[in-house]
Amino acid sequence: KNEVEQSPQNLTAQEGEFITINCSYSVGISALHWLQQHPGGGIVSLFMLSSGKKKHGRLIATINIQEKHSSLHITASHPRDSAVYICADNNTGANSKLTFGKGITLSVRP
Amino acid sequence: DTAVSQTPKYLVTQMGNDKSIKCEQNLGHDTMYWYKQDSKKFLKIMFSYNNKELIINETVPNRFSPKSPDKAHLNLHINSLELGDSAVYFCASSHRDSKPSQYFGPGTRLLVL
Numbered sequence: 001k002n003e004v005e006q007s008p009q010n011l012t013a014q015e016g017e018f019i020t021i022n023c024s025y026s027v028g029i030s031a032l033h034w035l036q037q038h039p040g041g042g043i044v045s046l047f048m049l050s051s052g053k054k055k056h057g058r059l060i061a062t063i064n065i066q067e068k069h070s071s072l073h074i075t076a077s078h079p080r081d082s083a084v085y086i087c088a089d090n091n092t093g094a095n096s097k098l099t100f101g102k103g104i105t106l107s108v109r110p
Numbered sequence: 111d112t113a114v115s116q117t118p119k120y121l122v123t124q125m126g127n128d129k130s131i132k133c134e135q136n137l138g139h140d141t142m143y144w145y146k147q148d149s150k151k152f153l154k155i156m157f158s159y160n161n162k163e164l165i166i167n168e169t170v171p172n173r174f175s176p177k178s179p180d181k182a183h184l185n186l187h188i189n190s191l192e193l194g195d196s197a198v199y200f201c202a203s204s205h206r207d208s209k210p211s212q213y214f215g216p217g218t219r220l221l222v223l
Contacts, residue, residue: 033212037151043200043214084151097166098143098212100153 002027004089006101015110019074023087023101030090032070033098034061037084046072046085077108113137114215116201122221123191131186131218133201140205141165142184143212144176147198156199159184191222 003026013019025032034046047054047061049070054061058081060073074081086103114135123129135142143166144156157176158166164176173189188195201215 035214041198041217041219043217045211045213048211086153088153097155097158099155102150102152 002089002091002099004087004099004101006085006087006104008104009102010105010107012107012109013077015078015108017077017108019077019081019106019108021072021074021085021087021104021106023070023072025068025070025087025089025099027068027091029068032063033088033090034070034072035086035088037086037103039083043086074106079108079110082106082108114201114203114213116199116215116218118218119216120219120221122223124223125191125193127191128187128189129191129220130188131199131201131220133184133186133215135182135201135203135213135215137203137213138205139203139213140181141203142178142181143202143204144184144186145200145202147200147217149197153200157184157186193222196220196222 005024031048031050033048036044036046049061049063058075063070084103084105086100088098088100091097117132141160143158145153146156147153155168156170159178162178175187178184198217198219200217202212204212
C-alpha cells in the first residue's frame with residue numbers, strides 16, 4: 001500500500017527564516033508533487049519532480065529516489081508563504097493517480 | 111482565462127437531495143479527476159477519466175456517479191446526499207502523454223444539512 005508521510009503537522013517560523021518541509025513515500029513512483037493550499041482553499045501545483053532538484057523563486061524542491069524522500073525548502077520566508085504544503089506521489093502504473101500526504105500547515109510570523 | 115473551472119463554488123443542500131457539480135478545463139488535457147477533501151483537509155482521489163473513459167474508481171459509494179460528456183468536461187452527480195458527503199470537492203486535469211502536472215479547479219464546498 002502506498003503511503004505518503006509528512007511531518008510535523010504544524011510548523012511555525014519567523015519571517016526571514018529558512019524552512020524545510022519533508023515528505024516520505026513508501027513505493028516506487030514516477031513523480032512527486034508539491035502543492036500549496038492557501039487559507040482561501042485554492043490548490044496550486046508548485047513542483048513536479050522525478051529526480052534531482054528544482055527551483056522557482058524562493059522555493060527549492062529536492063528528491064532522493066533511493067531514500068524515497070523529498071524536501072521543500074523556502075528561503076527568506078515571508079508571511080505570505082503561510083499555507084498548507086502537501087506532497088503527493090504519482091504511482092508507477094499506467095495512470096497518473098496521486099496519493100496525498102496529510103499536509104503541513106506552515107505559519108510564518110512577521 | 112480560467113484553466114480548470116468548477117460550478118457551483120458553494121452548495122448547501124438538504125440530506126437526501128440529488129446534486130451535480132460541473133467541471134470544465136480549457137487546457138486541452140486528456141485526463142480529469144475528482145478529489146474529495148474532508149474536514150481534516152485530507153485529499154483523496156475519487157475518480158479519474160482519460161479521454162472520456164473511466165480509469166480510476168476508488169472506493170466511493172455508488173451514490174457518486176461521474177459523467178464525462180467530452181474530454182473537456184467531467185461532472186460529478188451525487189444521489190441521496192448524506193451528512194458525511196460534506197466536504198470540498200476538487201476537479202483537476204493533466205496530460206497523460208507527458209510528465210503529468212495536475213491543474214486544480216477552485217473547489218466546490220458542499221454542505222449537507
